[in-house]
Amino acid sequence: MSVLPSTRIYEGTRIPSPVPTILEVDPEKHRLEDILRVNFGPNHPSTHGVLRLVVDLDGETVAGIRAVIGYLHTGFEKNMESKSWWKSVTYAPRIDYVSFQANELVYVMAIEKLLGHEIPRRAVWARMALAELTRIHSHLVWLGTSALELGAISLFWYCFDDRDQILDLFEMVGGTRMHTRYFQVGGLAEDIPPGFTNEARRFCESMPKSVDEYEAILDRNAIWLERTKGVGLLSADDALALGQTGPMLRASGVDWDLRRNTPYLAYDEVDFDVPVYPNGDVYDRYKVHMDEMRQSVRIVRQCLDRLDETEGEPWIVDDRKVVLPPRHELHTSMESLIHHFKIVTEGFRVPEGEVYVAIESPRGEAGCYLVSDGSARPWRVKFRAPSFAALQATATIVQDVLIADLIAAAGSLDPVMGDADR
Amino acid sequence: MTGYESVPGVVETRVSFDEATLVVDPTRLVDACAHLRGELGFNMLVDIAAADYLGWGEQEVAGYIGTAGGRDLNQAGSHGLARGPEPKPKRFSVSYHLLRVGDEPARVRVQVWLDDDEPVASVIEVWPAADWFEREAFDLMGIRFEGHQNLVRILMPEDWEGHPLRKDYPLGGEPVRFSDED
Amino acid sequence: MSDRPLAQAGLQSERVLWPDRGPGVFEQEVANIEDALLTTTIQKAIAWAQSHSVWPDTFGLACCAIEMMSIVSSRYDIARFGMERFSSSPRQADLLIVSGRVTHKMAPPLRQVYDQMLEPKWVIAMGACASSGGMFNNYTILQGVDKIVPVDIHVPGCPPRPEALMEGIVRLHEKIRAGVPPAYQIRGVAQ
Numbered sequence: 162m163s164v165l166p167s168t169r170i171y172e173g174t175r176i177p178s179p180v181p182t183i184l185e186v187d188p189e190k191h192r193l194e195d196i197l198r199v200n201f202g203p204n205h206p207s208t209h210g211v212l213r214l215v216v217d218l219d220g221e222t223v224a225g226i227r228a229v230i231g232y233l234h235t236g237f238e239k240n241m242e243s244k245s246w247w248k249s250v251t252y253a254p255r256i257d258y259v260s261f262q263a264n265e266l267v268y269v270m271a272i273e274k275l276l277g278h279e280i281p282r283r284a285v286w287a288r289m290a291l292a293e294l295t296r297i298h299s300h301l302v303w304l305g306t307s308a309l310e311l312g313a314i315s316l317f318w319y320c321f322d323d324r325d326q327i328l329d330l331f332e333m334v335g336g337t338r339m340h341t342r343y344f345q346v347g348g349l350a351e352d353i354p355p356g357f358t359n360e361a362r363r364f365c366e367s368m369p370k371s372v373d374e375y376e377a378i379l380d381r382n383a384i385w386l387e388r389t390k391g392v393g394l395l396s397a398d399d400a401l402a403l404g405q406t407g408p409m410l411r412a413s414g415v416d417w418d419l420r421r422n423t424p425y426l427a428y429d430e431v432d433f434d435v436p437v438y439p440n441g442d443v444y445d446r447y448k449v450h451m452d453e454m455r456q457s458v459r460i461v462r463q464c465l466d467r468l469d470e471t472e473g474e475p476w477i478v479d480d481r482k483v484v485l486p487p488r489h490e491l492h493t494s495m496e497s498l499i500h501h502f503k504i505v506t507e508g509f510r511v512p513e514g515e516v517y518v519a520i521e522s523p524r525g526e527a528g529c530y531l532v533s534d535g536s537a538r539p540w541r542v543k544f545r546a547p548s549f550a551a552l553q554a555t556a557t558i559v560q561d562v563l564i565a566d567l568i569a570a571a572g573s574l575d576p577v578m579g580d581a582d583r
Numbered sequence: 584m585t586g587y588e589s590v591p592g593v594v595e596t597r598v599s600f601d602e603a604t605l606v607v608d609p610t611r612l613v614d615a616c617a618h619l620r621g622e623l624g625f626n627m628l629v630d631i632a633a634a635d636y637l638g639w640g641e642q643e644v645a646g647y648i649g650t651a652g653g654r655d656l657n658q659a660g661s662h663g664l665a666r667g668p669e670p671k672p673k674r675f676s677v678s679y680h681l682l683r684v685g686d687e688p689a690r691v692r693v694q695v696w697l698d699d700d701e702p703v704a705s706v707i708e709v710w711p712a713a714d715w716f717e718r719e720a721f722d723l724m725g726i727r728f729e730g731h732q733n734l735v736r737i738l739m740p741e742d743w744e745g746h747p748l749r750k751d752y753p754l755g756g757e758p759v760r761f762s763d764e765d
Numbered sequence: 766m767s768d769r770p771l772a773q774a775g776l777q778s779e780r781v782l783w784p785d786r787g788p789g790v791f792e793q794e795v796a797n798i799e800d801a802l803l804t805t806t807i808q809k810a811i812a813w814a815q816s817h818s819v820w821p822d823t824f825g826l827a828c829c830a831i832e833m834m835s836i837v838s839s840r841y842d843i844a845r846f847g848m849e850r851f852s853s854s855p856r857q858a859d860l861l862i863v864s865g866r867v868t869h870k871m872a873p874p875l876r877q878v879y880d881q882m883l884e885p886k887w888v889i890a891m892g893a894c895a896s897s898g899g900m901f902n903n904y905t906i907l908q909g910v911d912k913i914v915p916v917d918i919h920v921p922g923c924p925p926r927p928e929a930l931m932e933g934i935v936r937l938h939e940k941i942r943a944g945v946p947p948a949y950q951i952r953g954v955a956q
Binding site: 534 | 678738747
Binding site: 240 | 825
């Protein structure tokens with residue numbers, strides 16, 4: 162099956178021009194005296210954070226829209242330039258704060274690409290398992306909050322209950338529920354604790370049943386179908402032109418997943434399917450999210466088996482110029498002491514160069530463009546944020562929808578404002 | 584990496600860390616991008632990253648470099664003598680990361696080098712995704728894109744002065760006060 | 766039970782449980798306020814009612830908002846305090862939980878939301894970023910939300926666990942029941 166679909170969702174392009182992200186009111190379709198300009202946000206009931214939409218309404222129809230972002234611009238990139246490589250990893254998970262380990266993963270992988278290290282197998286499997294658990298976590302938060310906005314309020318509590326089980330697993334490995342900072346340059350910060358695989362297997366037993374429950378509530382629910390079918394259409398050509406990736410692209414019929422098309426870590430050694438749906442509306446994006454949750458459980462099971470097989474193997478690279486030596490060696494070996502001192506005070510140095518590494522985060526392609534000048538601090542870190550690209554599609558997908566559909570469509574873009582604003 | 588010889592305006596081709604970088608003359612950027620999209624099938628613009636190289640190479644690197652191969656004692660500069668990084672041609676670089684979504688995935692980076700206040704053409708006609716990425720590069724780095732109809736600030740407040748991610752812009756913030764001081 | 770006035774007002778705070786610790790800022794403030802203690806039964810009843818249904822405002826900004834959402838979830842149920850009714854309209858909210866980093870662009874909307882709330886109103890600065898700017902001491906983040914709104918309770922953490930936020934909320938309830946006035950009456954914004 163080819164990557165690009167052969168059928169079209171709509172003819173031509175719906176991207177507004179001259180500015181693709183601003184939908185101007187068309188004077189032929191709406192009388193300008195009827196237009197009411199309403200401001201959504203930045204503080205609003207929709208739980209996507211501080212997104213501001215300036216909407217021109219003709220009655221209940223959306224005639225024009227413009228998204229204003231920047232209310233959460235934290236200056237991550239400039240802060241990371243002033244910290245050593247090790248300390249700057251702490252900033253990375255707070256960017257996309259719903260799928261936090263995805264950001265850590267892409268940043269750490271970019272540094273490792275510059276260093277040229279090969280990560281031990283145990284660390285690769287652990288990273289994959291945690292990345293897929295992060296994907297399930299992110300989709301649960303998305304489902305809970307999107308369903309809450311569209312009126313399926315009880316789903317919020319069901320999804321967050323499952324999410325608490327995932328956060329328990331993260332707490333087991335990383336010590337804290339969110340922002341674990343468990344991925345270290347060279348592997349993992351510490352070994353996977355004993356008992357983790359059993360707990361995670363128990364979660365994998367219960368998760369598919371939960372997904373079945375959610376689908377039973379929503380899949381053929383008349384209100385859900387009315388509110389999501391045919392809403393927020395985006396064709397494959399428009400999606401590619403607007404730089405969409407992830408569930409937005411797969412719901413428009415494009416069979417593209419970085420885990421399968423350009424595999425990283427060990428995704429080419431596990432079996433999983435990539436859900437693709439042809440209609441490009443909110444309902445298909447919802448179906449993509451649900452199927453991805455199931456596939457992620459499948460991947461986690463396979464990674465847990467491999468983790469059990471690699472029990473006792475190293476979890477971090479053995480290069481003492483980059484990784485701290487084990488503490489017991491500091492009492493006996495002079496070189497270990499010197500390495501420890503150099504790494505902790507000045508930090509390790511990364512060779513000069515520039516790289517771009519991309520992974521499939523739950524929102525799409527999350528990338529990190531890293532420029533190093535050979536010193537102990539990054540020179541330029543730029544994160545390619547999937548939410549930033551997704552929000553550019555707002556003007557395209559809400560043409561002539563009602564105001565209630567605007568909520569559904571904006572929710573289906575899955576924006577996280579920390580990611581969009583960085 | 585072969586296959587990029589037909590792209591117009593390419594000044595230099597670099598391959599490092601398995602990535603191809605095409606350095607393009609800024610005046611021919613739109614031709615190069617249109618060719619890459621039309622003929623070579625790079626249908627998605629993934630990212631536009633601007634970088635400021637003011638002060639590049641002034642902090643000298645001494646001592647060992649942490650690489651996987653360890654330290655090569657026979658390589659000049661690895662004994663503790665200072666060796667700076669390779670100098671850059673101009674102050675700013677704007678890197679366009681392109682992706683071919685299709686049956687033969689490929690990535691390429693198109694790079695242009697600019698001086699302070701030197702504008703570059705906008706590629707919004709080639710990929711509409713460039714809209715907000717160029718606004719962000721303008722907002723944070725001060726690079727002007729000609730042909731972009733809405734080049735206003737996007738992340739900083741509209742009345743902000745200065746371009747925060749430039750190297751001569753301070754990090755900002757406040758000095759931290761401790762409770763036993765006054 | 767120690768013989769501090771707060772203990773007599775029914776406080777269960779851990780400073781009461783560890784009487785050999787000196788008085789903290791919280792108790793200093795209470796001791797400095799002459800009429801902080803509720804004397805009449807009507808005042809005590811009003812304070813009891815207020816503390817049992819503090820309705821928060823949905824001011825989730827960043828990562829702390831995700832932990833604030835999980836305090837609504839069934840494991841760390843906030844409905845047992847009567848607080849599950851998050852109101853998006855500040856006119857109907859009592860408590861502003863500022864959860865997340867506040868940028869200079871977001872500061873005017875935050876102050877506007879705070880001004881729209883009706884008295885009595887309380888503010889919890891949740892997390893390190895709201896309390897002091899957190900790990901982001903830079904050009905764009907407000908170094909502590911108490912520079913623009915008076916804050917009653919700071920909850921540390923990055924992000925604070927739901928139990929930590931609940932500790933902050935419980936202390937707020939104790940404050941209300943003890944009769945401590947909301948922050949806008951006893952202190953202004955930080956300098």
